[in-house]
Amino acid sequence: MKLTTKGRYAVMAMTDLARxxxxxxxxxxxxxxxQEISLSYLEQLFSRLRKNDLVKSVRGPGGGYLLAHDPDxxxxxxxxxxxxxxxxATRCHAGSPQGCMSDSSRCLTHDLxxxxxxxxxxxxxxxxxxxxxxxxxREKRASQVPDFIGDTPxxxxxxxxxxxxxxx
Numbered sequence: 001m002k003l004t005t006k007g008r009y010a011v012m013a014m015t016d017l018a019r020x021x022x023x024x025x026x027x028x029x030x031x032x033x034x035q036e037i038s039l040s041y042l043e044q045l046f047s048r049l050r051k052n053d054l055v056k057s058v059r060g061p062g063g064g065y066l067l068a069h070d071p072d073x074x075x076x077x078x079x080x081x082x083x084x085x086x087x088x089a090t091r092c093h094a095g096s097p098q099g100c101m102s103d104s105s106r107c108l109t110h111d112l113x114x115x116x117x118x119x120x121x122x123x124x125x126x127x128x129x130x131x132x133x134x135x136x137x138r139e140k141r142a143s144q145v146p147d148f149i150g151d152t153p154x155x156x157x158x159x160x161x162x163x164x165x166x167x168x
Contacts, residue, residue, distance in 0.1 A: 007085035018071040025064030052082035072130035
């Protein structure tokens with residue numbers, strides 16, 4: 001599954017807004033410059049973010065955007081869904097009983113990809129903008145995710161060789 005630029009840019013822009021706002025509106029031009037994102041593309045994204053109550057706009061001189069909620073209450077999954085980014089790894093259309101095969105059946109690996117989609121959504125729903133800007137995501141990840149597949153205490157115990165003691 002590949003997250004498109006729409007979802008990635010929305011998260012990048014919201015993270016920039018959370019980091020630079022300090023209670024004052026931030027202009028999209030400033031975000032566009034810092035994040036190297038097209039201003040017109042950001043305008044489209046922020047229109048959707050505003051409609052989904054994730055940001056508030058402030059008009060006039062010194063205007064721009066503010067977060068509508070505290071960074072710790074703004075979930076990454078909400079940002080991605082607000083810009084109409086699907087969080088799915090299957091080729092099938094969400095909610096459709098028809099599958100992705102030419103005969104409308106589901107492919108053999110449908111349940112695998114569907115379960116992956118659920119895990120991606122659960123992960124993104126567990127991460128807030130506050131986690132990202134504060135570095136808590138790195139700490140949270142280090143405590144939850146092993147560096148390598150099988151790099152868990154259970155896997156390590158299962159693969160240890162029996163100790164051989166030298167005869168005394």
